[in-house]
Amino acid sequence: MKTLYSIVFLSVFISFNAQTNNIVTANLKAIYKLEFKKFVDADKTSTENMTLFQLKDGATTFLNSKMMLIDSIQKIRIIDVSDLASLVCVNNFIVQQSSDKYHYLESLGSDIFSFEQNIKLNWELVSERKLINNYNCKKATVSYGGRDWIAWYSIDIASTSGPYIFKGLPGLILEVSDVDNVFHFTIESLQYGLFKINGNLGNYFIKDAHVKKPVTVVNSTDFYKARNNYNKLSLDERMKYINLNSAEKAGTMIITSPQGEILNTNRPSKVRNFIERVE
């Protein structure tokens, strides 16, 4: 908790202006299905769609497809409560990459955190093949974030990109998963053309109606600690954290189950899975 609060109060604030949209052009758009186990003890697999844009200069932007919707709504109006149910997503992050430099943004509660990092992936090419969506794919393996990953790429698609931070193979990565299958990205669609996207990354996160959201720039180690801490908070604690900057004091929540039983909102959260297995 201490680390979390210290980051909130001591970090540098960068202000984003929602009204000035910085349009950038991508020439490749890929949608990946991400199947993932949200909690460490979960059997159930959740699914979200993630979008990859490759810009003309080879840089990429990778984000949750729902965040594209958030951006398109916030260009014209504030998101209201009725929109939330269809816009809230689990993996609400953006990975922007050029060369080996990664710019990562993720929201925790109502705050957006950002950090930059250099990642060098040491891919090992394996002579196994499989067909994905009629593309002949080859296998490659790599270790990243405390997990071993298997990727399938096609040299027929002249791009070295892939989902999340995975890149640097001699063809586009169509499928990548960790060996325990906790996170599994599979290509859903791939288009070549001109795609105008908003380069103002702050607009992809849900904004409060009154507070102009700053982005908190931290280093990766601090961010992973903050994320772990935030996800350990109980529901009550999260609400208090979200309302830290609010003039009004957060009231006590009473949430009842469909059977009428009052739920314990102060119960610790379940342990979340993240791509980076960092304590």
Add this chain to the structure above:
Amino acid sequence: MPFLVQAQNATIQGVIVDANSKTVVGATIIISAEKDSDDVLSFASSDSFGKFVIEKTKSQADSIWITVRHLEYNNYKRKIANRNSSLKIELLRKTEQLAEVLIAPRKIVTIKGDTLTYDVEGLKAKKDYTIEEVIARIPGVSISENGQIKYFDKAISHLYINGLDLLEGRYNIATRGIPASAVKDIAVYKNHNHERINIGRRDSEEVSINLKIKNGQNVVFGSAKNEAAVPLLTGLADVTPIYIKAKFQSIASFKANNIGASLKSNGESLSIGDINMYKLKVEDTPIIRPTNTNGSVLSNKYWLDNESLSVTNDALLKVSDSTLVKFNINFLNEVTAIQSQSLRTFLSGVNVNDVTTVSNNELRTKRFQIGLNQEINKKNIYLKNNTNLYAANDNGIENIVLNQNQLTAGFQNSNVNISNATVVKRAFGKDKILSGGALFQYNNQSEVLHVTPAVFTQNAAVNGVSESTRQVLDISKFNAGMFSDYSFLWLKMNWTAAQNIQYNNFQFRSQLNQNPQINTIQFPFVGDFQFQKLKSITRLQTKRSIGNLNLKVSISADFLNIFTREREINDAKNESYFFLQPVFSLTYKIKNNWDSGFSISQNRAVSDFQQIFQPVVMTSFNMLSQNPPVINVVATTSFAPFISYSNILNNFYATLRGSIGKTSSDVTFASELNNQGFLTMTVLERANVVNNNSISLNVNKSVLGILKTDFSYMLSSFNNELFFNNQFINAQNQSHTIDASITVDNGTWYSFAYKANYRNGKTTFGESSIDNIFLFHGATVDLYAGPKSQWQFGAESARASATMTAKTDVNTMFNANYTYKSSSKLIFKAALLNILNTSVFQTTYGGTNAVSISQFALRPRQFTIGLTYSF
């Protein structure tokens, strides 16, 4: 050795530029041993300055291949020496870089306005072979055994192939013949207007389906199937070649089998497809009951003893964007047979009469039909002409034991029908449409029933030495009709004014005689009856929407003149009738997903030809009937409310319906049953009322691609007064019916389907009553042993009981199928049907004053192997 090390460690570096020497960022540079190999020895990508470095080529060869790829440039490929080198590679920009979909997004369903488009690859399960099986997976779709497709209980109006309606209502040839692999997507058009003249002018509640054939599909494609079975040597052969071009489509179908699949619904006549014209058409009126060779409830494959052959061909020529010509020809030859027995218990106050029937029936049906349709479908004018020639011949034989009396009944029916119908519609202004049409129809029907030994000897033309009884009927019908229909907007409401005029002239000759016939036969056993009817219906109809409220009101003024003459007794009648018939319906959209409404109608009708002809007719080996000597007027009033919930996003639908109906008639049916099981039906001139009420609930829930559930419940009751065996008794029938089905198919290694039908009926006649309960289940489990092989296990089971017998009968049938798809084109199938070799199936049904328990024989255990090939 030093050289080898140097070669493996050779460093290739360089810069990638375009024709203007501008650096190219993000190009992929691959080193391979062979020119066209995709084995990557080493690779790199160009940085923001267009530079790249491959530190180790990892090749021992003297030379290697370097390939450079970039999305916006042509591929570059060159053989280079495997040594340290620095290259400058120039890429050429692709001349025309069009937007390109490299992997199409796979959405199972796309919703655009009233059109729902389903991706076939996404929707279909592994086991699906024909497109019909895939259509059945669309939420809300149900498909009957004859192939009719319903979308939320409403039959679809058109099935298009690439936007063209080749087969009109007879689309089962296509849906059962087109392999699922040939179709790209299935579009469901809700509120669809086939006639372009209606688009923007009229609202439609019709639903249509379009099959979009894959682009790369061969011009001629289709499927061929054959099966052979033992120990009863049986087989099946089907070929459905399909030819689809932009301006010409043709579907032929050659089918033959004796494995229990009827082909009667394969290839029917082309039709005019206009509701006004259907109302003018005179249907076949078989008077003698045809030889029954049908089982019930259970799938045909278990009981249908058949030899069937059907050949059909449908062709469509698209003359222009708005003009189509369609031609079809069908031939059917089918022999069906069944062995059955039944116990029918008639209640008559305190008395109970049992009729037992054991029968062994066979029926041969031959049918030939040829049709031509021409259609002009423009924005302001619509014209359709249909010409049809139809000839059919039925020959049946029944060997019966009726209450221990042995009988043989021979049945023949020949039917020839020629018709021509034209419909024209013309638009005036933005919203007015005038339509009209004319129909000419000639029909000739000959029926013969020959029963040995003689029956009804005490009633029909008494002759002490009779050996057999023979009923001969000959009916010729001429029918001409016209309609006009004018739709317009007035007082902000859509109005339709319609006028129908129809003229019928029927000639009916009948003779019921004993063989040999010594005495001269007289009326009523011989008849020469003429029937003429002039009918005029003037109808005014309007509908209005006010917010969420939709109102429909119609009133029609019906005028009828009926002239009848029985020449044998020189008795002529000429009666005229005038009725005002209102119908009122109201629907209200309570909220987005909730609809409610009701309809009220009052209708009066007079007896038609079949209820008026005067001679006595033997309609089956054990039934003699005679129409009343008066023209009967039947008045029906009904009130039907409903409330429904539909949520297309969650695929959840529920409807609760009620119906209260009352039918009043000027006559009461009277029947008399003798101890030998012979029934005489007459009619008394006494007013009669039938009350018919029901309430039903239907719930449907689907999870796209995984689960589909249906549940329906119906409570219905029926009561009226009957005159049976010389006494008036109030007959009541009440039944509870539950239908449920569940299908689980998530595209993994298994799928499961279950359906159940439960009926609990009570028939009460005076002081006696009989309860009958029938429960039917069917379940299928599919197991996929791998991507190519599939096991299917099926069971159908029924439990039938009625309180008139102590015995409850349970019959269960099992079958197992193995399918091996050796390729996407060839399928091998092996099947074991009726594994337990169950010999009979029992069912029960409660009628007005009788409850029957009937059994029919099943096909013996069969082992079948077969091949299906799509081309």
